[in-house]
Amino acid sequence: MFESSEYYISFTPSFNTCFMNLLAYFLYLFLTGMVTIRAGWLFYKHGGHYILFLLQGQQNLADTINKLLLTGYYLLNLGYMAIMIRFWKPVHTPAELLGSVAGMSGHIMLTLATIHFLNMTVIWWFARSNHFIHS
Amino acid sequence: MKPSLNFMAYLIYLPIMLLLTWYVAHTLFKNSKVFMLDIFNGRTEIALSTNKLFETGFYLLNLGFGLTIMQIASELGSGQSLMEALSTKLGGFSIYLGVSLFLNLYLFFRGKRVAKRKAQLATSFQNAGIKP
Numbered sequence: 001m002f003e004s005s006e007y008y009i010s011f012t013p014s015f016n017t018c019f020m021n022l023l024a025y026f027l028y029l030f031l032t033g034m035v036t037i038r039a040g041w042l043f044y045k046h047g048g049h050y051i052l053f054l055l056q057g058q059q060n061l062a063d064t065i066n067k068l069l070l071t072g073y074y075l076l077n078l079g080y081m082a083i084m085i086r087f088w089k090p091v092h093t094p095a096e097l098l099g100s101v102a103g104m105s106g107h108i109m110l111t112l113a114t115i116h117f118l119n120m121t122v123i124w125w126f127a128r129s130n131h132f133i134h135s
Numbered sequence: 136m137k138p139s140l141n142f143m144a145y146l147i148y149l150p151i152m153l154l155l156t157w158y159v160a161h162t163l164f165k166n167s168k169v170f171m172l173d174i175f176n177g178r179t180e181i182a183l184s185t186n187k188l189f190e191t192g193f194y195l196l197n198l199g200f201g202l203t204i205m206q207i208a209s210e211l212g213s214g215q216s217l218m219e220a221l222s223t224k225l226g227g228f229s230i231y232l233g234v235s236l237f238l239n240l241y242l243f244f245r246g247k248r249v250a251k252r253k254a255q256l257a258t259s260f261q262n263a264g265i266k267p
Contacts, residue, residue: 035195042191049184053175095141099206102145109199116192 020091028101032108036077044070054127140211152201164190170243174250
């Protein structure tokens with residue numbers, strides 16, 4: 001009786017942790033994947049007008065920059081998203097599960113926002129310097 | 136073992152955080168269209184696109200920050216500690232939201248001022264007969 005209960009206790013946490021971690025990974029991948037793809041699409045769609053305005057109607061250049069930015073954005077974020085899983089701590093309870101998923105997703109979203117605002121600033125600078133060269 | 140209240144704290148914190156972010160972003164970017172139209176001299180398409188870009192960035196930034204600060208390190212044992220932890224988190228988050236709201240407003244006013252100065256410069260050039 002005692003031995004079987006000890007057996008049970010020693011094996012439950014590892015199974016539980018494994019399952020909880022997997023659940024956390026799936027939740028996290030689904031959430032951040034949706035957010036990344038949706039935000040990337042929104043940036044691509046609305047960023048086109050913004051870049052075209054700053055480049056004073058150079059359609060080809062604007063399209064190229066927009067596509068390159070989208071590709072870079074997806075590569076960077078999906079890669080970062082996948083690598084973050086490597087540094088996940090063991091999850092034991094539902095509270096830890098929710099906390100870790102939220103923390104990791106929050107990091108990804110902060111990165112997305114930083115890259116987005118950086119892109120907007122860099123294009124603005126680029127357009128200004130380009131304008132000075134041409135005029 | 137007494138069950139910890141952390142999970143409950145998260146379940147209370149998450150909806151309030153999401154609702155607060157949504158409300159602030161919705162209010163700010165509904166009213167910022169006026170600024171954007173002024174900044175881009177009434178060109179609706181580019182004004183609305185830029186508005187949307189800022190809105191998406193605002194959502195990502197604030198939701199990301201709200202989710203990052205969500206974790207409560209200590210085990211909450213009582214209703215009192217739950218209340219205290221929640222009020223610290225939610226209060227801090229709403230102060231942060233207020234600061235980012237004012238920062239955005241400052242940016243809009245600045246953009247409007249710059250656009251106005253440019254327009255004045257262009258008209259004075261035209262009046263003097265100089266092509267800028």
